[in-house]
Amino acid sequence: MKILFIGDYSNLHACLAADLRQKGHDVTVLSDRGGYLQTEADIFVERKPGLTGSFRYLFNLFSVLPQLKGYDVVQFINPNFLNLRPGKIKYFFDKIKQQNGRRFLSLASDDYFFVKACADNKIFKYSEFKIGDQPTEFHKTTPQRMNGWLAEPNREWNTYFYDHLDGAMAVLPEYDMAARPILGDKVTFTNLPVDLSYLPFAPLDLDGPLKIFIGIRGGMEIQKGTAYMLSVAKELEREMPGRVQVECVRNLPLKEYLQRMKESHLVLDQFYAYSPATNALQAMALGKAVGTGAQPEYYDYINHHSSHPLFSLSPLEPPLKERLRSLILDPSPLIEMGSEGRKIVEKNNDVSIVADRFLNAWQR
Numbered sequence: 056m057k058i059l060f061i062g063d064y065s066n067l068h069a070c071l072a073a074d075l076r077q078k079g080h081d082v083t084v085l086s087d088r089g090g091y092l093q094t095e096a097d098i099f100v101e102r103k104p105g106l107t108g109s110f111r112y113l114f115n116l117f118s119v120l121p122q123l124k125g126y127d128v129v130q131f132i133n134p135n136f137l138n139l140r141p142g143k144i145k146y147f148f149d150k151i152k153q154q155n156g157r158r159f160l161s162l163a164s165d166d167y168f169f170v171k172a173c174a175d176n177k178i179f180k181y182s183e184f185k186i187g188d189q190p191t192e193f194h195k196t197t198p199q200r201m202n203g204w205l206a207e208p209n210r211e212w213n214t215y216f217y218d219h220l221d222g223a224m225a226v227l228p229e230y231d232m233a234a235r236p237i238l239g240d241k242v243t244f245t246n247l248p249v250d251l252s253y254l255p256f257a258p259l260d261l262d263g264p265l266k267i268f269i270g271i272r273g274g275m276e277i278q279k280g281t282a283y284m285l286s287v288a289k290e291l292e293r294e295m296p297g298r299v300q301v302e303c304v305r306n307l308p309l310k311e312y313l314q315r316m317k318e319s320h321l322v323l324d325q326f327y328a329y330s331p332a333t334n335a336l337q338a339m340a341l342g343k344a345v346g347t348g349a350q351p352e353y354y355d356y357i358n359h360h361s362s363h364p365l366f367s368l369s370p371l372e373p374p375l376k377e378r379l380r381s382l383i384l385d386p387s388p389l390i391e392m393g394s395e396g397r398k399i400v401e402k403n404n405d406v407s408i409v410a411d412r413f414l415n416a417w418q419r
Contacts, residue, residue: 100115320386
């Protein structure tokens, strides 16, 4: 099969592409390499700031467009798969649609329909935009983010894009929950892929202070809740000297980031998610205890009810500070959390398993 991935988030498409090539498929990835993450891409197209950067970006897109033809499958990372306004994206989408076979979407991030589900407050108990019917700090300080996603030009474009899809793959339960009412049986729940070959499991050694690790993507500290989690962890570090160490890293290339993560015991990921995303799953694969979204829906989707090894984080949980303090005073539960977390990733997220789910969806 000849497969074209357009766009990438957190190494999702590059990870799948590497496994699919091993399975004998002809795969191309077009992306901006995830900015500072420096993920793999066969065709690199990046938009630089300023007018010159905009013209150069468009020039590069028109230059590569003739190469983007003859594929059996085109997998888009988002309706806004290019760093352009909806009208210009539609032009490139229509050209790609004319030149290739079936079209699929990786449901992996915000788009009009996901943000509308957050705003309507009917599917989710909380999100990065709302807790119940109350706006989050992120939404109060940056209302333009939600308003931009829900603006009429974006609604029209996302509707057009969804109408011209042959299918979609939801990599997290929350994206499945938001998209299925619109796309119905076109949606396949695949889970996120993780390449375990470079994430060796190591049992936790709890000698010494508890090491808490937080990775921050610049500009998303409030949106993901990492700024709040960091402030709580730092308070405990000051109050409990010698018992806990907090390391925070920002905007590192993926390989360096994972190397730094290996030295930790507990990784704090996201505060407003329903389920663990790529960062959390990579930490779980390494055998770390992980604090992230772990709602009942997540365990239902993966059919895992024998244990709940994630340290569940959400605005609906009891105060984070006291829950963290308990783990610092008695970190022994973290050992089993790390061991069980690895098993979950092996069963549900191994890239070979997830790539087969994509293949089955394309072929179906």
